[in-house]
Amino acid sequence: MKRARIVHQGRETWAKVVEEAGGEALLLTPDGARIGAGEARWLAPVTPGATIFALGLNYADHNKELGFAAKQTTPLIFLKGASTLTGHLGATPRAADANQMHPECELVAVIGRPARRVSAAQALDHVGGYTIANDYAVREYLENYYRPNARVKNRDACTPLGPWIVDAAEVGDPQALALSTHVDGKRVQQGSTADMVMSVADLIAYLSEFMTLLPGDMILTGTPHGLHFVAPGETVTCEIERVGRLVNPVVAAP
Amino acid sequence: MIAGTVYGVVLNDAVERERLGEALAAAPYGAPPVAPVVYIKPRNCVSVGGAAVPTPGDAPRLTLAATLGLLFERDLVGDDPASAAIGGACLALDVFEPHDSYYRPAIRQRCRDGFLPVGGLATRPADPALEIVTLFDGQEVHRWSLSRLVRPVDQLIADLSAFMTFRAGDLLLVGVAGDAPQAQVGTQVTVRAAGLPSLATRLVAEVSA
Numbered sequence: 504m505k506r507a508r509i510v511h512q513g514r515e516t517w518a519k520v521v522e523e524a525g526g527e528a529l530l531l532t533p534d535g536a537r538i539g540a541g542e543a544r545w546l547a548p549v550t551p552g553a554t555i556f557a558l559g560l561n562y563a564d565h566n567k568e569l570g571f572a573a574k575q576t577t578p579l580i581f582l583k584g585a586s587t588l589t590g591h592l593g594a595t596p597r598a599a600d601a602n603q604m605h606p607e608c609e610l611v612a613v614i615g616r617p618a619r620r621v622s623a624a625q626a627l628d629h630v631g632g633y634t635i636a637n638d639y640a641v642r643e644y645l646e647n648y649y650r651p652n653a654r655v656k657n658r659d660a661c662t663p664l665g666p667w668i669v670d671a672a673e674v675g676d677p678q679a680l681a682l683s684t685h686v687d688g689k690r691v692q693q694g695s696t697a698d699m700v701m702s703v704a705d706l707i708a709y710l711s712e713f714m715t716l717l718p719g720d721m722i723l724t725g726t727p728h729g730l731h732f733v734a735p736g737e738t739v740t741c742e743i744e745r746v747g748r749l750v751n752p753v754v755a756a757p
Numbered sequence: 758m759i760a761g762t763v764y765g766v767v768l769n770d771a772v773e774r775e776r777l778g779e780a781l782a783a784a785p786y787g788a789p790p791v792a793p794v795v796y797i798k799p800r801n802c803v804s805v806g807g808a809a810v811p812t813p814g815d816a817p818r819l820t821l822a823a824t825l826g827l828l829f830e831r832d833l834v835g836d837d838p839a840s841a842a843i844g845g846a847c848l849a850l851d852v853f854e855p856h857d858s859y860y861r862p863a864i865r866q867r868c869r870d871g872f873l874p875v876g877g878l879a880t881r882p883a884d885p886a887l888e889i890v891t892l893f894d895g896q897e898v899h900r901w902s903l904s905r906l907v908r909p910v911d912q913l914i915a916d917l918s919a920f921m922t923f924r925a926g927d928l929l930l931v932g933v934a935g936d937a938p939q940a941q942v943g944t945q946v947t948v949r950a951a952g953l954p955s956l957a958t959r960l961v962a963e964v965s966a
Contacts, residue, residue, distance in 0.1 A: 552760065554799035556864075581862040582797035584762035586922045598920075620965075646794075647786045648768065649862045653795035658920045713813065715801045715870050 505747075506632075507667040508590070510544040511536065518543075520667050528666075540666075545590035547664040548634060550719030555583040556710065557609075557638055559651055561700050561725025568728045574700050578709060581649070583723075587657050591666035591749055595639060596659070596756035597735055603642035604733055604753075607726035608684040608741035610677060610696050611636045612703045613668050618716040626707035629716065632668040633677065635749040636723045637684070637741045639733075663741075663751040664721075674745045677703045681744040684729065686737050694727025696743075758805070758828065758845075758878060760926030763798040764917070765824075765851060765933065767859060769907050773935020785860045793908060793916055794859065798851070798930070802873035807956075811871045811963035812942045816854040819960065822937035823891045823948040824849050825882075825903065826875060827910065829927045839914035840881075842923065848876040848889065848948045848956040849930055855939060870963075875928075876948065876956030884951070885909060892947040893940055901934040 505520035511532050518530040518538065528540040549555070559579035560566045566573050589595065597604050615631020639661040644654040656662075674680070677696060684692035701709065706722055733739060735755035742748045768774060768790055774781070781789040804810075812819060830844020851873060854866040886904040890897055903909075908916060910931050914923065923929065940946065940960055948956040 552800055554801070577861070577865075579861060580864045582799060582864070582868075584764065584797060584921065584927070586762070586924055644792070646788075646790055646792060648790045648794040648859050649796055650860060652792065653917075654792045654920050657795065659922050710864075713865050714799075714868050717801060720799075 504670050505667040506548060507543070507665070508546040508548040509538070510546060511538065515546060545592055545666055547588040547590045548668045549585070549588060549664065549721065551585070553719040553721055554717070555721050555723070557581050557583055557656065557723035558706070558725035562694060562698050562727040563700055564694065564698060564728040565726055568730065578701050578706070581651060581656060583662060584657055586659050587662045589660040589663050589751070591663070592751065593660060593663060594752050594754045595661055595663060597733060597753050598641070598756045601641045601643060602732060604639055605642070605730050606684050606686070606733060606739045606741065607638040607640060608682050608692055608743070609636045609638050609723045609726050610680060610682065610743055610746070611664065612677065612707070612722045612724060614716045614718055614720040615671070616718060618707055618711040621708060621711050623704040623708040626704040627671070627677070629707055630671045630703065631718065632670050633674050633746050634665060634668045635741050635743050635746055637663045637739060637749060637751060638723050638726065663749055665749055666747055669746050680746070682727065683742050685740045686731055686733060691731035692727060692729030698727060699724060759803055759928045761829070761924050761928070763803065763873065763928045763930065765796050765798060765930035766793045766913065767796065767933050768794045769913065769932035770935045771905050771907050774907055776935060793913060795917070796862065796867060798873045799868055801870050802868060804871050804874050807958055808871065808874065809959050809961040810852055810874060811869070812960045813869060813963045814965065817941050818855065818939045820853050820855050820937050820939050821891065821946055822851040822853070822933040823889045823899070824851055824930045824932060825887065825889065825950070827881060827929045827931065828878060829923045829925055831925045833918055833923050839911050839918070843881055845878040846881040846953060847878050848950055848953050850874045850946065850948055850956060850958065851930055851933055874956060874958045877954030879953050882950070882952040887950055889948065889950045891938060892949070893938065894945050898938045899934070899936070903931065905934070906932050
């Protein structure tokens with residue numbers, strides 16, 4: 504099943520996503536409404552209060568592109584606050600001086616069952632589903648303190664996430680998914696989750712060794728190579744096989 | 758009470774900044790920080806009501822950094838003065854494994870279960886030089902004043918709000934004293950400050966079941 508979080512009749516609600524003949528998604532709300540994908544008011548499908556982990560340098564080819572070793576001795580993990588998220592079709596503001604702002608298409612694992620000290624072999628049993636994030640970075644704002652620092656990675660509405668959560672069983676092997684980013688139809692990123700340095704299972708095992716992962720927590724698993732600096736007016740599409748397509752316009756920040 | 762994200766900042770203590778001095782201009786930093794240096798304490802860290810702090814077997818000595826937490830009662834909107842959005846304050850004990858480097862986010866060191874005991878909520882104290890006192894087993898071991906903050910609270914909120922919005926239910930930890938004390942299993946910890954409910958906890962061995 505696919506679940507989306509939307510605004511409907513003045514309330515935030517979860518809706519079941521089904522496909523109509525013709526391929527267009529249709530959202531079924533708990534009160535019986537049927538909403539076409541084009542009319543939906545999408546929110547990031549996040550449980551309030553969830554911990555949002557993100558990975559840096561988790562694809563060997565991207566690390567090379569940035570001048571880092573293929574594998575970090577310790578995984579580079581950082582956290583994000585809720586205000587950084589926006590939903591499918593939500594606009595992402597680009598500050599006037601953010602000339603080096605680039606999209607990062609990432610597979611997101613959503614925790615379904617609490618995880619503490621689980622082995623990599625058992626870890627995927629704790630994943631409830633998957634979604635997509637576009638974890639924008641602004642390279643001008645990088646500082647070498649708790650890098651990537653908040654001004655780079657915790658900006659309002661600079662992490663589009665969605666459009667929905669797909670049940671883990673429907674996705675299957677999370678390390679066999681093609682992912683890509685297109686900007687106004689031009690491909691700027693292309694890769695496979697097979698190239699992650701630490702797999703989804705490895706990450707859950709690593710984190711749960713020292714902390715409890717709770718249902719709804721999200722792990723943004725990093726991005727493959729491909730750097731494209733976006734400009735206001737461009738539309739960015741992140742796509743992951745078996746999960747979906749996340750579309751967001753870039754707008755000039757006020 | 759904390760419905761949102763818990764944010765904290767390091768390197769906001771003038772005494773620590775003075776001590777680090779030239780080190781912040783050297784590798785791997787290259788230059789002193791420009792923006793506030795932010796970390797997040799995720800929800801598994803937060804405990805209320807005096808629950809004990811589980812001390813991991815692989816991190817027998819923990820730093821216990823007493824600080825002030827400010828709770829946002831509503832989202833900051835437009836050019837709202839920051840103080841208008843703060844609905845309450847509490848003492849908080851930011852627990853972490855000692856670490857020398859601020860280069861990479863210290864997730865393993867700062868984000869373990871129970872690593873953020875928080876005290877009861879009260880009205881925000883008016884004193885910008887609020888003194889926060891830490892006692893181990895009834896003896897004072899640390900005392901610092903918020904007059905040490907490099908960015909006082911309103912400036913800190915303003916500088917962070919330049920790129921992110923504090924929301925209703927978020928908690929901001931205003932700074933960490935660079936000389937915060939360390940303790941091990943068995944220590945009873947009390948944190949006090951004028952006008953705020955005291956916070957009491959103790960360090961116990963983490964159960965590894």
